[in-house]
Amino acid sequence: MSTSLAPPGIVHEGTLVPVHNGGDSTIWLPFEKVKLYTNAFIIQDGKILLGYKKRGFGQGLYNGFGGKVEPNETPAQAAARELQEEAGIEAPLRHCGTLFFVLKNFRDHAFYVDIFVAKEYSGTIIETDEMRPQWFSTASEGLEKLDDMLPIPYDKMWADDVFWMPLLLADRPFIGRADLDKDNTMEKWWFAEKTS
Numbered sequence: 285m286s287t288s289l290a291p292p293g294i295v296h297e298g299t300l301v302p303v304h305n306g307g308d309s310t311i312w313l314p315f316e317k318v319k320l321y322t323n324a325f326i327i328q329d330g331k332i333l334l335g336y337k338k339r340g341f342g343q344g345l346y347n348g349f350g351g352k353v354e355p356n357e358t359p360a361q362a363a364a365r366e367l368q369e370e371a372g373i374e375a376p377l378r379h380c381g382t383l384f385f386v387l388k389n390f391r392d393h394a395f396y397v398d399i400f401v402a403k404e405y406s407g408t409i410i411e412t413d414e415m416r417p418q419w420f421s422t423a424s425e426g427l428e429k430l431d432d433m434l435p436i437p438y439d440k441m442w443a444d445d446v447f448w449m450p451l452l453l454a455d456r457p458f459i460g461r462a463d464l465d466k467d468n469t470m471e472k473w474w475f476a477e478k479t480s
């Protein structure tokens with residue numbers, strides 16, 4: 285049973301506790317098609333692995349490693365493949381969240397993104413044509429930083445990330461939707477923690 289009203293596009297079971305919602309827009313943007321995507325993060329010993337997107341969608345932003353789910357794949361299989369293709373590593377990925385994005389000036393499709401996380405990985409992290417991997421400290425402002433590692437670069441990430449990344453770092457399953465304008469500003473958003 286759900287205790288809250290989730291926005292269109294969000295599919296869920298269990299109890300949701302809303303943690304953030306807002307935006308100037310009164311309506312959720314309409315969408316026709318939905319495409320499945322993945323996004324995977326390695327979080328270990330006070331640091332998180334992000335990749336600088338060198339080309340294509342989201343170019344110039346830091347993000348996890350992911351992409352489209354191919355027709356013959358489950359999201360978990362796609363997440364493992366994309367992590368290998370974009371960072372050169374394998375990891376015991378766990379599902380930790382689901383996000384739904386609609387871009388105002390991109391009417392082709394909405395993004396349904398399954399988020400995965402792992403505490404370990406095997407292999408050697410490599411830079412690829414698409415991504416330049418880099419570790420960032422997960423320590424909060426004011427706390428001791430790991431060596432010279434920079435904090436998570438929220439100002440160079442999708443604008444929605446600052447809302448759900450703390451839940452990912454705390455290993456608290458989450459779900460949410462954000463409607464974004466073309467300049468990476470948020471028009472409307474809603475994020476919840478999954479408590480069952």
Ligand SMILES: Nc1[nH]c(=O)nc2c1ncn2[C@H]1C[C@H](O)[C@@H](COP(=O)(O)OP(=O)(O)OP(=O)(O)O)O1
Pocket residue numbers: 321322323340341342347348349350351352353385395397442443444445462464
């Ligand atoms: N608003 C948003 N915030 C965010 O944090 N990640 C987003 C996002 N909108 C999309 N993403 C993620 C989902 C996915 O991991 C990635 C888009 O994947 P890609 O750029 O790899 O897509 P492509 O169409 O190039 O797919 P592939 O060719 O399969 O790699 O961006």
